[in-house]
Every structure is written in structure tokens, then in C-alpha cells.
Amino acid sequence: MSEAVQSPTSTARPIVGRPMIALEGVSKTYPKQTRPAVAELNLEVPEGAIVMLIGPSGCGKTTTLKMMNRLIEPTTGRILLDGEDVTDVNADQLRRRIGYVIQQVGLFPHLTVADNVAVVPRMLGWNKNRINRRVDELLHLVGLEPADFRDRYPRQLSGGQQQRVGVARGLAADPSVMLMDEPFGAIDPITRERLQDEFLDVQRQIAKTICFVTHDLSEAVKLGDRIAVLATGGRLAQYDTPSEILAHPADDFVAEFVGGGAAVRRLSLLEISRLELEEVVISSDGTPAGSHPVLAVDGAGRPVAWHHVPGSAQPPPLVTVPLSGTVYDAVDVMLDARASAVVVVDDGGQPRGALRWDALVADLRIKEPSR
Amino acid sequence: MGSFLQYLSENSTQLIFYAQQHFLLVLYSVAIATTISMTLALLLHTNQLTPPSWRRSIRVGSQETSLLLASAALTIPSLALFGLLQPLLGLGVTPSIVALTLYAIYPVLRNTVAGLSSVDPAVLEAARGVGMGPVRRMVRVQLPLAWPVVLSGIRVAVLIVISIAVVAALINGPGFGKPLQDGLARLGAVNSFNEVIVGTLGCLVVAAGYEIIFFIAQRLTTPRGLRV
Numbered sequence: 061m062s063e064a065v066q067s068p069t070s071t072a073r074p075i076v077g078r079p080m081i082a083l084e085g086v087s088k089t090y091p092k093q094t095r096p097a098v099a100e101l102n103l104e105v106p107e108g109a110i111v112m113l114i115g116p117s118g119c120g121k122t123t124t125l126k127m128m129n130r131l132i133e134p135t136t137g138r139i140l141l142d143g144e145d146v147t148d149v150n151a152d153q154l155r156r157r158i159g160y161v162i163q164q165v166g167l168f169p170h171l172t173v174a175d176n177v178a179v180v181p182r183m184l185g186w187n188k189n190r191i192n193r194r195v196d197e198l199l200h201l202v203g204l205e206p207a208d209f210r211d212r213y214p215r216q217l218s219g220g221q222q223q224r225v226g227v228a229r230g231l232a233a234d235p236s237v238m239l240m241d242e243p244f245g246a247i248d249p250i251t252r253e254r255l256q257d258e259f260l261d262v263q264r265q266i267a268k269t270i271c272f273v274t275h276d277l278s279e280a281v282k283l284g285d286r287i288a289v290l291a292t293g294g295r296l297a298q299y300d301t302p303s304e305i306l307a308h309p310a311d312d313f314v315a316e317f318v319g320g321g322a323a324v325r326r327l328s329l330l331e332i333s334r335l336e337l338e339e340v341v342i343s344s345d346g347t348p349a350g351s352h353p354v355l356a357v358d359g360a361g362r363p364v365a366w367h368h369v370p371g372s373a374q375p376p377p378l379v380t381v382p383l384s385g386t387v388y389d390a391v392d393v394m395l396d397a398r399a400s401a402v403v404v405v406d407d408g409g410q411p412r413g414a415l416r417w418d419a420l421v422a423d424l425r426i427k428e429p430s431r
Numbered sequence: 432m433g434s435f436l437q438y439l440s441e442n443s444t445q446l447i448f449y450a451q452q453h454f455l456l457v458l459y460s461v462a463i464a465t466t467i468s469m470t471l472a473l474l475l476h477t478n479q480l481t482p483p484s485w486r487r488s489i490r491v492g493s494q495e496t497s498l499l500l501a502s503a504a505l506t507i508p509s510l511a512l513f514g515l516l517q518p519l520l521g522l523g524v525t526p527s528i529v530a531l532t533l534y535a536i537y538p539v540l541r542n543t544v545a546g547l548s549s550v551d552p553a554v555l556e557a558a559r560g561v562g563m564g565p566v567r568r569m570v571r572v573q574l575p576l577a578w579p580v581v582l583s584g585i586r587v588a589v590l591i592v593i594s595i596a597v598v599a600a601l602i603n604g605p606g607f608g609k610p611l612q613d614g615l616a617r618l619g620a621v622n623s624f625n626e627v628i629v630g631t632l633g634c635l636v637v638a639a640g641y642e643i644i645f646f647i648a649q650r651l652t653t654p655r656g657l658r659v
Contacts, residue, residue, distance in 0.1 A: 131559060155562035166557025170575045170654030180561050213656035
């Protein structure tokens with residue numbers, strides 16, 4: 061739970077980086093087709109940001125991604141990588157500088173995990189010690205113990221483990237840009253959640269510029285600093301932060317794509333630490349104290365039960381949510397326990413305030429951003 | 432039975448010589464056929480290894496044509512082929528190797544093509560995505576993954592050629608064809624039946640030798656990741 065809530069949003073982590081990848085009027089028309097797969101696309105990916113490309117199938121999101129490392133050559137337009145036109149460099153050299161992770165993983169089945177990760181460093185001519193150190197470091201980073209996994213073969217790994225190796229392989233030569241084509245698409249939902257959380261953790265350490273193709277809106281909202289919604293025919297319908305896209309879809313297409321549940325999804329972007337919380341009164345004997353909820357605490361100051369919650373005759377069961385959580389988590393625990401209020405606690409378990417169902421539905425008071 | 436064993440011991444030097452001849456005849460022809468087939472299959476498999484002017488249709492067309500020709504060669508009756516090559520190449524070892532090579536091309540070519548096509552496209556896309564060039568992709572990824580299939584093609588070629596090789600005796604070629612045909616020609620005479628049996632069993636012995644070699648080769652050359 062606590063990983064899910066640390067998801068960076070554009071508000072939590074402002075992005076002011078210079079554009080690392082820039083697409084300028086890029087179009088792609090496949091041979092023997094009249095309609096372009098991607099039409100006149102302009103897109104800037106800021107340095108250190110995760111940009112999610114999302115859209116219905118056939119909207120050209122994978123084509124767009126593959127044009128960035130020239131697996132597909134654009135028909136017209138320019139693609140700049142860190143200011144340099146990608147068509148000016150040898151395509152193979154270019155790809156060794158860009159991490160690439162695909163849905164089907166595509167590990168080399170005849171090579172060990174370590175050799176798979178070491179593919180790009182070997183081509184770049186690194187020496188053996190440096191490669192070995194790098195492989196161990198990366199396997200650690202993606203949560204695979206090197207001693208256990210170095211010498212295994214891809215067939216001996218689960219789908220989730222294979223994709224971890226895939227990510228490690230993409231990161232091997234420390235590229236500044238990673239391109240990821242639905243990397244978690246073929247993985248079961250529970251493992252996918254875990255991988256997404258770990259992916260965000262890893263990204264916090266490595267701060268790569270990442271372009272990520274997905275067709276899953278929840279994934280886009282959870283992982284993205286920005287979301288580019290592509291419409292059929294490769295038209296960029298909207299390019300904005302997740303909360304903006306959920307709150308203010310640019311047109312009918314985006315509105316329909318975002319669909320129902322946008323308000324609920326937005327809750328997961330709203331961190332409790334940004335809310336004005338309702339004050340709670342701490343009392344040992346349970347005397348009602350005006351309009352504030354009254355809470356009983358133990359010797360260490362941790363909440364044990366409600367004495368009184370205004371508006372309910374019987375005090376509801378006590379549930380807590382960490383201050384680092386999102387409103388989505390608060391709603392989740394309240395629904396789960398059928399409680400009309402939740403205590404927000406800090407890392408030490410001390411109550412910091414309360415959030416009540418009525419207030420949640422009526423209006424949430426958001427603090428002025430303190431960044 | 433006793434007379435057969437006596438025949439064996441009396442002619443052991445000659446028989447070992449036949450075995451060596453037969454073994455090498457098969458080895459040379461299959462080796463040449465493998466070189467030809469693999470070169471052809473590798474070049475025609477991807478357009479990255481052929482000149483850019485060769486469009487896909489030409490490439491695939493020539494691949495299909497060579498498969499067709501190779502399979503046609505396999506259907507030529509062996510008696511006829513050895514006879515047909517005689518005016519061109521004369522008698523002895525050279526025409527024998529040429530004829531057997533023609534027979535061995537098809538299984539190797541067919542399996543190499545099939546093996547290369549069986550490699551998971553996702554693996555090849557990943558290879559391209561990490562910046563492997565066409566040659567590296569073929570040598571480091573595609574061929575190692577196709578290798579078990581290629582190897583079984585070579586094995587089939589060897590088995591086919593071992594039995595066809597006896598016909599080489601028609602044009603004075605080497606190997607167990609000699610005792611077999613001598614025996615058949617004078618059937619009923621002294622030792623003639625023993626010669627026929629020796630020719631037949633000799634082929635089996637050579638085949639058994641090759642099977643052992645292939646078993647070892649398969650263990651040694653199949654990448655471990657494909658065996659686990």
C-alpha cells in the first residue's frame with residue numbers, strides 16, 4: 061500500500077528539464093498504406109521524466125516509440141535525442157545508447173542471465189571486471205540476488221523475473237534514455253503492481269528519461285509524469301500531467317478514452333499530506349469536545365479507538381491511513397471497515413488529524429502547494 | 432556362421448579399409464553439402480545479409496527455388512545419377528563425392544531454413560533493439576538458436592548418404608559398395624554371400640559410428656540454455 065501512494069505526480073515532482081527527446085513534425089506512413097500510422101507528431105520528453113504514450117490499438121504509439129531508436133524510420137520529420145538528430149548517427153550505435161524493453165521480453169534463451177545483461181557492455185568493449193560489477197549492481201537493482209540468478213537461463217525464470225532481467229539489460233550501459241513498450245503488459249496483475257512499484261523506486265534512484273507505451277490507463281496514471289494520449293491515426297490528442305488529463309480532457313476523444321472512473325482515479329493522485337485535515341481531540345475519558353472528533357490513545361500516543369465522532373451516534377471502528385498515503389487509500393480503508401472517518405497517522409504512528417467521509421464527498425480543502 | 436567369421440578375420444585389413452573409405456566418403460560429401468546449404472540459407476534468410484537491391488521477393492524466390500532444386504536432386508534415382516555424372520567427371524572418388532553431395536544438400540538446406548525461421552521474432556527484435564548489427568545478430572543469436580535443428584538436418588543427410596554411397600561402386604567409387612556389388616554379381620560363388628552381408632553390415636557399422644559422433648556433438652554444441 062505504501063508504495064502505491066508514493067507515486068510521483070507532476071505536482072509532487074515538478075519537471076523543468078530540457079527536452080531529452082524531441083519529435084518535430086514526425087510522420088510515418090507504412091508502404092502500401094494511404095493513411096499515416098503517425099501524423100505530424102510534435103512531442104517533447106523532458107529530461108528525467110516518465111512520459112506515457114497511451115491510446116487505443118492502432119493509434120501508432122508503438123510506431124512512435126520505435127522511431128525514437130530507429131527500429132522504424134520516420135517518413136518525414138526530425139527526431140532529436142539530446143539535441144542530436146538520430147538519423148545522423150549509425151542506427152546500431154544509437155540503439156546501444158538507448159535502453160529498450162519490450163513486452164515479450166525477448167531474452168536470449170541460449171545465454172545466462174548475466175550474459176543477457178552484459179550484451180550491450182560487451183559490444184561497447186567494456187573490460188570483464190567492469191561488466192561483472194555492472195551486472196551484479198543491476199541484478200541487485202531489479203531485485204534479483206546475483207548469487208542466485210547470474211548463472212540461470214531465461215527458461216528457469218518466471219515471467220516477472222524475466223522482465224526484471226529485461227529491464228536490467230536495457231539499463232546495462234547506463235543509457236540516458238529508456239524506451240519501454242508495454243513491459244508489464246504480459247504479466248499477471250499482482251506481479252505487475254509489484255513491478256510497477258519497484259520500477260518507480262528504481263526510477264527514483266536512476267532518474268532516466270523514459271518513454272513508456274501502455275494501453276492501461278491506471279498504469280499511465282500511476283507511473284507517468286506526463287501522459288501523451290494518441291488518437292487513431294497517430295494524432296496527439298492531449299499531452300499533459302495525469303491529473304490534468306483526468307480532470308480536463310482536451311476533447312471528446314480523450315474524455316471517452318479516460319472514460320468513467322476518472323474522479324476515482326484522480327483520488328490516487330491526491331496525497332493526504334496535501335490536504336487540510338480535520339483536527340482531532342485526544343482524550344483519555346471520552347468527554348465530547350465540541351465539534352471535533354475525540355480519539356483515545358495508548359501510552360505511546362498511538363490511536364486505539366474513537367470516543368466520539370460528530371454526526372454518528374455510535375463511534376465507528378478505528379481505521380488509520382499513513383500521512384504519506386493518497387485519498388484513494390483513505391477511501392479504500394473507510395469502505396473496507398465501513399467507517400465514516402479515518403485517522404491519519406505519521407511514520408511514528410502519532411495521529412495527525414482525521415478525514416471524514418462527509419467532508420470527502422462535500423469538499424476537500426487542499427493546502428497551498430508548499431514547493 | 433563359422434565361415435562368415437572366418438571370412439571376417441581373413442579379410443579384416445581390407446574391411447577396415449572399406450570402412451574408412453565409406454566413412455570419409457560420407458564425411459566429405461556431407462561437409463561440402465553443409466557448407467553450400469548453410470551459406471545459401473544464411474544469405475537468403477534476411478535481407479540484411481544480401482545486397483539491398485535484392486528485394487524480398489527475389490530473396491524468398493531464390494530460397495524456394497534452391498529448396499525445389501535440392502529436393503528434385505534427392506529424387507533422381509541414385510543408379511541414374513552416378514551413371515549420368517560418369518561422362519563428365521569420369522570414375523572414382525570425385526564423381527562419387529559430387530553425387531553424394533547433391534543428395535545431402537536438401538535435408539541440410541531444409542532444416543537450416545526451418546531452424547532460422549523458428550527463432551522467436553521477439554528475440555530478434557530485442558537483438559536489433561540493443562544495437563546488434565545484421566551479422567552479429569545472425570552469428571550470436573539466430574544461428575545458435577537454430578543450431579539444434581540444423582544439426583538434426585546434417586544427421587539425416589548422413590544417414591541418407593551412407594546408404595546411397597554403396598551405389599558409388601558402380602563408377603569404381605570407394606566404400607562398402609565394392610564388396611556388396613562383387614558379391615551380388617557372383618551370387619552363389621564362394622564367399623559371395625559373405626560379401627553381401629559384409630557390405631550391408633558395414634553400412635550399419637559406419638552409421639553407428641556417426642550416431643555416436645552426433646550424440647557427442649549435440650551435447651557439446653547445443654547451448655546449455657536450450658537444454659535446461
